[in-house]
Amino acid sequence: MYWSVWLCVVSLFIASITHWVYKWRNPKCNGKLPPGSMGFPIIGETIQFFIPSKSLDVSSFIKKRMKKYGPLFCTNLAGRPMVVSSDPDFNYYIFQQEGKLVELWYMDSFARLVDLDSTSQSIVATGYVHKYLRHLALAHFGTEALKDGLLSKAEDMIRTRLHDWSKLPALEFKTCVSSMIFDFTATSLFNYDFKMKGAHFSEKFTNIIHALISIPLNIPGTTFHKCLKNQKEAIKLIRDVLKEKKASPKSLKGDFLDQMIDDMKIEKFLTDDFIVYVVFGLLLASFETISSTLTLAMKFLTENPLVMQELIEEHEAILKNRENPNSGISWKEYKSMTFTHQVINEALRLASVAPGILRRAIKDIQVNGYTIPAGWTIMVVPAALQLNPDTYVDPLTFNPWRWKDMGVGVAAKNFIPFGGGSRSCAGAEFTKVLMATFFHVLVTNYRLTKIKGGQIARTPALTFGNGLHINISKKHG
Template identity: 60%
Template sequence: MWSVWLSVISLLIVISTHWVYRWRNPKCNGKLPPGSMGIPLIGETLDFLVSNNSLDIPPFIKKRMMKFGPIFRTSLAGRPMVVSSDPEFNYYVFQQEGKLVEQWYMDSFDKLIGQDVMTRVSSHRNIHKYLRNSILSHVGPEALKNKLLPHLEDAISQKLQGWSKLPSLEVRKSLAIMIFKLTAKLLMSYDAEKSGDNIDDFFSNFMEGFMKLPINIPGTAYHKCLQNRQKVVNLMTKIYEERKRNPEIGKGDFLDQILMDMKTETFLTDKFIIYVMFGILLASFETMSSTLTLAIKLLSDKPKMVKELTEEHEAILKSREDANSGLTWKEYKSMTFTHNVVNESLRLASVLPGILRKTIQDIEVNGYTIPKGWCLMVVPSAIQLNPNIYEDPLSFDPWRWQGISANVTAKNFIPFGAGMRTCAGADFSKVFMGVFLHVLVTKYRWTIIKGGEVMRTPALGFGDGIHIQVLTKHA
């Protein structure tokens, strides 16, 4: 009997040893990049999720860059992955969409947005192209120039006026709510003020949830995300079905266009449209709200910058023939220092911890092979905080942008991604931030009341929040 048990135990040891060996030494038709695969199944996920009270490159990435170089292997959330901070390689990969790589999302994000929807958008270039062109037609440069600019200025002015009547407010959440309501109105004519629904509250902590392991257990951030997701989807389904039943109440918005295109585009099913709208709204406010919060935090400590910003915008007001006219596209384009502040804020913010792709062929790089089917993570913070490109990279220095050429930024500044998958809302985000700063410095002043902690979680976070008081300049 003992010999039987001994044989079983020996067999289990052999099997588990082989399994661990295969985990740590994945198959490859060449030489894998250096690195470690971590613990079986979990990989190095727990190390990756460790918070850091700094704007610097996350410790997980920085330590491995120093040990292994700019390209290394790891395993995150059960997936074999190569992490890259090499700008030349990243630039090359982004030009190879559909040839060497395709878009990919973490499992937690897939499940939150709708796995079928994300798979179709990622793998079908025609679907991605259709959605990108549709979004650009409503919030792209031409729409901003010809129609949206005054709407943005009015919405921001009204919101800041309301803020000035409050004793204090938490910047990140207040900005997220403002941006969400504005985007929802532009895309599907949803008036959050009239509806009485607190849909914006459901979106407020999504980044925290989908950066966690996809464990759907009550009490976890991911579980709460799934609950909030369902509430939002139910509400959006209601809006969608009402518009579909009554096409005569068309608003000329994105939802109208996508409903009209259902007649010719077979991939536009009811479920697909609802989850696409959900995904667009979720993506719409994350970069802007976090980047603007960081900008306000950093500007608060730099009165010289606030002075130069204010002078630039007051000069715009003084040069107008009609003092009561609104901001024009020409005026927006003339905001040289403001654009520098926005770019510097985007460079330091690096809101997302990584841009993900999946290899559809083996990729050779620097003598190493990245196997087909592996995930590839490009790390914006590692690129945008590179001391070889940006002197004193952790300092907030908008003036540095006066001497940076387009050739440098093409490979070393990717806040909205790169290549054919560059975020369609990039111009909208930059214009919104520029207009927000215009209204803020010409009509208001602000003081930080409490908070101010900036951290990587590994996404950009603000601890318990940054609370400010906003006052009109004559108060």
């Protein structure tokens, strides 16, 4: 009798486990799911996703499954059922369906870093809040803001940093440029005084980036746990600045944070916590993308003398045509930098800094005979589009000239460094201006020599191994 009871219990346990595993591998769907595998229970295929590859190419995780299943496949990452897409037409369609079929979504690691639960994510994704934040970002970092003084401030900052770097026998470029971009962006956002507070906060933000591509386990010793410590310090910095500004309204000078403080009088969603995490998120989004892309561009410029030579010729021509040789870059000059923009586009194409752009299905979505269930995450993979050999000849080759005859239609669906649709990055022009200004000051005043490093890897984010070590020396004559 005793053994019969235990046999019954064990049988029920095995049956329930078997049923649970079956349900995990065969999720509910009102139709046919795209092909793929949900991986192991709970962890899905997360471990395979994070296996690094020492190449600029699409990560091996994505590439293997694209080859096996096609441009759409299902998987499970960190417990989230997901459809991964490398289909340019479907991606373009999804970006146009914002608020209708899909909504903005973040991985759990990012959501925890910026204090977003499911409810908060939905609030941020709502049309009104998104429009407010986008309008505010464009007002302080968009075209008009750049024309009205941000461009000249960027040039002053870059001239100062390059002058300081030229005194060094060598520098690790990614670290230095990250600090520069962080300081400039933070100053523009909330009047951050990096000379008083120190430059170490840019390092903390670089460390935080690693948490975005890690499993969100807050256990001592894990990457995520270490990054959360850095995050708390960064949040405290922003919160302290917010308190100081609110305590002395006369000190408000009209920067991004000042505007949000002023708008708290009329916008109920603008709480202290909301403002702090918006500023934190903007800092994360801006400096890492720009610094990684600029570092990749520097690596390629040191390895491609023909590209460097044409870049030098374009910028020296700008100096020759300038009425006042001591004046800064004008907006007209910036727009005239044809080859420079080709170099920037090529660096953005190859960098593909974001491993994926996420949306969540609000309703069931039908595509190519498949159904993506409501509540599932959709991951658009920029690298799969931007490194596609069917679109770009020799896709892993740094070739700025390819953009000379690139059709607008091709770029619209196969080049998405700033996302797409109504959620496209409001800082796109800001990024391009910083890069173009950096190139201008660099090639007209300095010589660039690679010393060592620059090994590329995707983890799945873009990294540079032991760093890119270069020498920047002042030109003479």
